[in-house]
Amino acid sequence: MATPAFQFTTKANISTFGGTLLKLTHESAVLESTMALNVFFPPGALGRSTPKVPVLWYLAGLTCSGDNGSEKGFFNYWAAKYGIAVVYPDTSSRGSSHPGEHDAYDFGSAAGFYLDATKEPWAQNYQMETYITDELPAALYSYFVVLDSSRVSLMGHSMGGHGALTLFFKHPGKFKSTSAFAPIANPSKCPWGEKAFSGYLESKEEWTKHDATELIKTYKGPDFDILISCGIADEFLKGGQLLIDNFVAAAKEVGRESQVTVKYAPNCDHSYYFISSFAQEHVEHAAKHLGVL
Amino acid sequence: MATPAFQFTTKANISTFGGTLLKLTHESAVLESTMALNVFFPPGALGRSTPKVPVLWYLAGLTCSGDNGSEKGFFNYWAAKYGIAVVYPDTSSRGSSHPGEHDAYDFGSAAGFYLDATKEPWAQNYQMETYITDELPAALYSYFVVLDSSRVSLMGHSMGGHGALTLFFKHPGKFKSTSAFAPIANPSKCPWGEKAFSGYLESKEEWTKHDATELIKTYKGPDFDILISCGIADEFLKGGQLLIDNFVAAAKEVGRESQVTVKYAPNCDHSYYFISSFAQEHVEHAAKHLGVL
Numbered sequence: 001m002a003t004p005a006f007q008f009t010t011k012a013n014i015s016t017f018g019g020t021l022l023k024l025t026h027e028s029a030v031l032e033s034t035m036a037l038n039v040f041f042p043p044g045a046l047g048r049s050t051p052k053v054p055v056l057w058y059l060a061g062l063t064c065s066g067d068n069g070s071e072k073g074f075f076n077y078w079a080a081k082y083g084i085a086v087v088y089p090d091t092s093s094r095g096s097s098h099p100g101e102h103d104a105y106d107f108g109s110a111a112g113f114y115l116d117a118t119k120e121p122w123a124q125n126y127q128m129e130t131y132i133t134d135e136l137p138a139a140l141y142s143y144f145v146v147l148d149s150s151r152v153s154l155m156g157h158s159m160g161g162h163g164a165l166t167l168f169f170k171h172p173g174k175f176k177s178t179s180a181f182a183p184i185a186n187p188s189k190c191p192w193g194e195k196a197f198s199g200y201l202e203s204k205e206e207w208t209k210h211d212a213t214e215l216i217k218t219y220k221g222p223d224f225d226i227l228i229s230c231g232i233a234d235e236f237l238k239g240g241q242l243l244i245d246n247f248v249a250a251a252k253e254v255g256r257e258s259q260v261t262v263k264y265a266p267n268c269d270h271s272y273y274f275i276s277s278f279a280q281e282h283v284e285h286a287a288k289h290l291g292v293l
Numbered sequence: 294m295a296t297p298a299f300q301f302t303t304k305a306n307i308s309t310f311g312g313t314l315l316k317l318t319h320e321s322a323v324l325e326s327t328m329a330l331n332v333f334f335p336p337g338a339l340g341r342s343t344p345k346v347p348v349l350w351y352l353a354g355l356t357c358s359g360d361n362g363s364e365k366g367f368f369n370y371w372a373a374k375y376g377i378a379v380v381y382p383d384t385s386s387r388g389s390s391h392p393g394e395h396d397a398y399d400f401g402s403a404a405g406f407y408l409d410a411t412k413e414p415w416a417q418n419y420q421m422e423t424y425i426t427d428e429l430p431a432a433l434y435s436y437f438v439v440l441d442s443s444r445v446s447l448m449g450h451s452m453g454g455h456g457a458l459t460l461f462f463k464h465p466g467k468f469k470s471t472s473a474f475a476p477i478a479n480p481s482k483c484p485w486g487e488k489a490f491s492g493y494l495e496s497k498e499e500w501t502k503h504d505a506t507e508l509i510k511t512y513k514g515p516d517f518d519i520l521i522s523c524g525i526a527d528e529f530l531k532g533g534q535l536l537i538d539n540f541v542a543a544a545k546e547v548g549r550e551s552q553v554t555v556k557y558a559p560n561c562d563h564s565y566y567f568i569s570s571f572a573q574e575h576v577e578h579a580a581k582h583l584g585v586l
Contacts, residue, residue: 015560016569017569071565268308273309276370277310
């Protein structure tokens with residue numbers, strides 16, 4: 001038997017909702033960093049090979065790590081019910097000290113924006129798209145063979161909602177579905193996105209390649225069914241950081257308005273009090289597309 | 294109309310699970326401190342007078358504030374279902390700077406142990422029993438008249454499990470039920486309790502008045518139905534901080550073993566991954582005694 005090319009270290013093995021939450025670390029070559037992540041295995045899944053279980057990735061927002069979603073999202077409760085594994089990766093490389101890397105909450109560490117940077121010094125190791133869509137899943141699915149690489153969905157919050165939408169469009173057919181809580185839906189046009197793209201990308205021509213509102217216009221893959229939830233009282237919706245309406249307008253422009261469902265929730269904010277309230281709906285959305293509901 | 298003697302300031306009004314989470318602050322006379330707390334109102338309850346809703350208090354553990362349980366406990370989901378309000382108070386006064394008050398995780402701030410200190414300087418304002426059983430509920434129930442002061446239950450975790458057990462025994466008939474996650478069940482005999490009681494209490498004779506394993510032996514109130522959950526992999530159970538078996542032995546000693554149910558959960562630890570997994574069972578335990586299940 002070949003030795004796995006990739007090793008994970010289990011820092012904690014925690015029973016929760018009848019399943020198991022593993023706190024893992026591993027060495028990432030593309031991020032040049034030791035990385036932490038959490039993986040929830042539904043009841044009975046950990047340690048077996050078959051039957052395989054589908055996989056749902058939760059991409060977290062600015063300032064977050066893999067802990068926020070797994071501690072506060074209550075996704076695991078629903079994932080246990082439907083027999084889905086949930087992967088909670090980190091939000092940036094953690095191993096470097098580029099100038100200014102740890103100074104701002106919205107750029108650098110914990111703000112990788114799920115893209116491969118092209119501007120130095122970030123181009124060296126801020127390669128979150130490759131990490132999330134290639135290096136980490138390849139390693140996880142070979143190390144934990146119970147995870148079904150053919151049934152994978154995405155979801156994410158805020159910056160992670162941006163990730164869940166853009167990675168879905170950039171990799172047609174790779175994911176069964178995607179959904180987002182309060183996503184940064186048109187980063188080229190909002191302060192958070194402008195700062196990140198200016199910092200990580202060499203030229204402004206590259207911005208459209210990482211913007212869901214632009215990507216949906218040129219997407220040529222299979223039809224989709226995207227669910228977006230957002231609180232009406234979300235301060236970043238009101239502050240022009242999310243621009244979900246621009247994404248909806250773009251969907252209409254290409255005749256895909258029926259493939260995008262946006263639900264605005266009265267009085268809800270941008271926090272995990274909002275996310276956890278709609279965890280059921282988003283896990284069930286994925287469950288449907290993953291074939292377990 | 295008389296002006297309420299006590300005012301709350303609403304710092305945030307957050308929709309969650311169809312109800313409302315209020316983040317409140319107020320001035321506490323007994324704690325000589327501005328205090329923060331969270332209160333979850335089930336759907337439809339906030340702003341109305343009747344019908345009143347029962348109230349479940351969640352007492353948090355060492356290092357915690359009112360945020361830990363409300364963000365990570367998953368109680369609000371079940372409380373919404375059964376129409377119960379949940380109060381999440383803080384774990385100590387926050388307004389003073391006694392020598393060493395902020396130096397240790399297990400004594401002083403965030404470690405009030407739900408008792409009224411008798412030793413100076415703590416006796417001045419570490420009066421958590423009076424705060425939790427008198428000052429704060431009186432204020433809350435007069436300010437939010439939808440809260441039913443005649444239907445109140447307790448639950449708590451670790452140090453807060455100690456609080457939920459001891460306050461129940463010290464105030465017979467005041468609470469409809471109590472339950473605990475991984476409680477410090479015999480503090481007189483464990484390092485955490487010895488440190489706290491030595492620091493807060495003038496003499497060792499007082500210790501028995503604040504120890505659930507001692508209090509159950511002298512309790513003369515109505516019969517009860519206590520639920521205790523604890524993870525078998527709980528490091529503090531293994532480390533001799535919880536001593537739940539001593540509490541069970543004391544219950545047997547006074548013929549009350551049928552009134553205490555202890556459930557050990559395989560592989561579970563001391564964290565909110567454990568607590569949230571059994572939130573349903575503890576909320577339903579309270580719901581039954583509060584007359585809504």
